[in-house]
Amino acid sequence: MQTDPFMPKAPPHIPAELIVPFDFRGDKEYSNDPHKRLDSLRDHHRAFYTPFPRGMGGQGVWVFTRAEDIRAVLKDPQTFASGGLRPFAKAIGEDWTLIPVDLDPPIHSQFRTLLNPVFSPKSMKSMELVILERAEEMTTALTDQKEVDFVPVFARPYPVSIFLELLGLPLDGMEDFIEIEENILQNSGDAQIAAIRQLRDYLAGQIDDRRRNRGDDLISFAVHAEVAGRPLTDDEVMGICVMMFIGGLDTVTSTLGYHFLHLARHPEEQQRLRNHPSLIPGAVEELLRVYNVVTTGRRATRDVEIAGVRIRAGDLLALPTTLASRDPNECPHASEVDLDRESAGHSAFGFGPHRCIGSHLARRELTAALTAWTTRLPMFRLKEATIPRSSGSGVIALESLPLVFL
Template sequence: MQTEPTIPQAPPHIPAELIVPFDFRSDEEFSRDPHNRLDSLRTDHRAFFTPFPRGMGGQGVWVFTRADDIRAVLQDPQTFASGGLRPFAKAIGEDWTLIPVDLDPPLHSQFRTLLNPTFSPKSMKSMEAVILERADEMAAALASQQSVEFITEFARPYPVSIFLELLGLPLDEMDHFIEIEENILHNSGDAQIAAIRQLRDYLFGQIEDRRRNRGDDLISFAVYSEVAGSSLTNDEVMGICFMMFIGGLDTVTSTLGYHFMHLARHAEEQQRLRNDPSLIPGAIEELLRVYNVVTTGRRATRDVEIAGVQIREGDMLALPTSLASRDPRECPHAAKVDLDRESARHSAFGFGPHRCIGSHLARRELTAALTAWTTRLPVFRLKDGAEPRSSGSGVIALESLPLEFI
């Protein structure tokens, strides 16, 4: 028999009428249908406070549910800071930081200026052949099977393989990195801390190797770059690489899961994409809009009022960007996938100065995956009896997705 979680005490300055004990980690409706569950919270609340902690070393958070409020917070880094919210280094007694996501202006701007060209559409175009080849190979390897566990057999290893390519690391490290990713992002306690140390040690070893043997990869680029006239330290290079690992793997895996679950449930839409592959890029944008997976965090740097509520300095904010994408005030029939929608404006990659630096890479990965599956493999559907469940707070993710070919 499952017991109800004990509701933590909210800080005394939070008005009682704004407290909603919603727990990203244990809410049953969220587990069954996370996006509709979040939509239901918007129906009753423009903003509310949940005393349940979110993330490593977290505390209770304000949750904002409307697109205009979420945008306002994300576009004001002076009032709502990003720095210090991802304490991976602190968990192992160190003080490096994830770059650039865990930096605030002006340092954040300096590192974005350095990194933006590396992740520009032009730069990512040079990765396109590798991405297409990898997606095609991994899809073709499943062709002899009657069924597949999509998350473990495709959605997880596929972006890891691209990450290894980007950092100039050997593909035979894939299983090792998948295990590390799982323990850092989906575990806690000793297993999580051990995995953080493993990744830290591995990346430091690669950084030292690039200082001796320069290559044509992201690690080498960072090692031999400068910010404000100074070479990057090993901690700064490691922070960039660690961020690429954290930010570029789980989000793509999770996004692929929801996109493919939708198409497995909607055979007519899947068939349209098979019949006309030119629809795939637009379909990706619409699926990104409806199935956004990221809830980003901020910390208030001063007392401020937003959405009619008083936020105190030091308060934490959770911003489910899926709620911005699915806000009916901005998009008619916002919870429905419409492959013919004229404008699929969405917030899947965030807003403001911290907008996802890897958005162009992610789009290419998603497009290549869907193209490979609709050309290399038969029609797929959910396996009989499958009831996929979700978990996660920072990134919503399917725990499994059993598919069968027909």
């Protein structure tokens, strides 16, 4: 199967029949329709190995395509570790760790216990009015427009501005922050390393400032927090701040893009939400189920067999959680949006101990966005002759989404 001289080589312990040359970064079908492309991979493989690297390490990955297997991996951090997969600090010669995503139990639990109250339903509910006002303010600014590119005009600045305020960072730095985040997550080589160093230097200055001038923001919280009865180390503070910065600047933006692409392509469903706003919270859950954007990674800590394949210690795994949500074995017509579907579960926020800590904030942002657009702006559709393109190996995102108001 490995006859292409440009295709990376798989390790010798991988059976040839399990090798599939799928490239998260360069597959054209994935760029055209990532969710459909991933579905097609599940149609033929329960699990396979691609020699194309997905992250910074340059190593190929096992890809799992069924909900039961994805859940089993994510719920077993002893066998499938999260730590060590994001060597951002190592790339610039430092030793901090992304917290809590790059920690595994039992130490992971200490930091989740520290951070959970900050992102709890109660804490996020207190932000509902601010979130809705931001969505209404931004949609009101579009009322005179005949067409917009949804990604740069709304999907990006709306959730990013909210999270920057939570971090206590200036909104006028938004474009620079987004560029840094995109270079870290979407780029490689010198550009990626330079962006990591740039982010580290910027946050170091913010951390020093919060030590002298404590504020009511997430960076101040990290600087002055304690875990297990002790203050956080400098590396722990940096790890939390980098993780919050990266985690807060992409997933909701990406999710909004696919939700609004769907509504632009399905005017009957868009009109139904306009006529019945009470359907919006349920619609958000159904759209999250169908258009999940995250592929998360794990590393095998021991030799193990799962999904009928032998995994060796040190092998990397890729788990497209959209495939768990869209698994037809668990949900009828799983790839279709059904606004009347009764509480079908989804994997948009993951499973197990690393389940997304920001899920309560994300739900409120998505609900407020759909509410504002369907009450304050006219019907919209995809601009003619537009073919939306996607990119991203960890978080897939639309590069643009031109919408026309009717």
